[in-house]
Amino acid sequence: MSVLKKHILLILFISSLGFxxxxxxxxxLIDAYCTREVPHKFKLSFYTSDICKSKVILEDEYEYEVSxxxxxxxxxxxxxxxxxxxxxxVEFVIITETxxxxxxxxxxxxxxxxxxxxxxxxxxxxxxxxxxxAIFLLPYPNYxxxxxxxxxxxxKEIPVISFRGRxxxxxxxxxxxxxxxxxxxxAPNYLRAGYKKLFELPHTEYIAPGVSLFTNFNxxxxxxxxxxxxxxxxxxxxxxxxxxxxxxxxxxxGQNFHEISIGLYSAFFxxxx
Numbered sequence: 001m002s003v004l005k006k007h008i009l010l011i012l013f014i015s016s017l018g019f020x021x022x023x024x025x026x027x028x029l030i031d032a033y034c035t036r037e038v039p040h041k042f043k044l045s046f047y048t049s050d051i052c053k054s055k056v057i058l059e060d061e062y063e064y065e066v067s068x069x070x071x072x073x074x075x076x077x078x079x080x081x082x083x084x085x086x087x088x089x090v091e092f093v094i095i096t097e098t099x100x101x102x103x104x105x106x107x108x109x110x111x112x113x114x115x116x117x118x119x120x121x122x123x124x125x126x127x128x129x130x131x132x133x134a135i136f137l138l139p140y141p142n143y144x145x146x147x148x149x150x151x152x153x154x155x156k157e158i159p160v161i162s163f164r165g166r167x168x169x170x171x172x173x174x175x176x177x178x179x180x181x182x183x184x185x186x187a188p189n190y191l192r193a194g195y196k197k198l199f200e201l202p203h204t205e206y207i208a209p210g211v212s213l214f215t216n217f218n219x220x221x222x223x224x225x226x227x228x229x230x231x232x233x234x235x236x237x238x239x240x241x242x243x244x245x246x247x248x249x250x251x252x253x254g255q256n257f258h259e260i261s262i263g264l265y266s267a268f269f270x271x272x273x
Contacts, residue, residue: 140263205230
């Protein structure tokens, strides 16, 4: 073999080594999803074009080790239930490190959250607190069929104690206090204490049968079976609902009456047990 050919082969060999050293690691995703069961986990698995160590970074903030040993098959299960995100779509990148110390960053991937995440960022939290305070203070419209009269009222329900369930979106049920003011009524002030049991449904937020005791501090005291339908969420924290309630008197001087109301539900200020 001539000296020229040897030089050409040597140059090609060195060039191939240079290219192999500079080619980035290829990522081949197998799985990247969030589990639906609680606690929510991010399940990630992928192959790499060369053996390497790896880690994953979620939303440029949360960093986790995937493979601490050199391998070409990488798997991880990461608890993300308590993490705060900006949206239901979470972006992530994979960082790899080869045996010779080269570090590569993958393209941006993403996965969907099957639940409403906690809000991230101070401004969002401040907005949420302001909105929550407004919801906490404002009463909601209520329409009464009271004997021969149709009356309008304003009512305010406060979930005082909520009971944890398997869902992260809603409690299994809650105890509440409620104050109602009925316009054009001889005894306008009503106070209630009751319990609601929540059942989540796929095509709406929830249904909630419940029962409460009521008094107007005068002539009407009784018990009220009711039924609530949570229709949709507002600001990912409050649920717009509609409710029907039948008020059954327990004393002779009282009167039975029906109610239809709308409002916003949130356990934001509730004590969880």
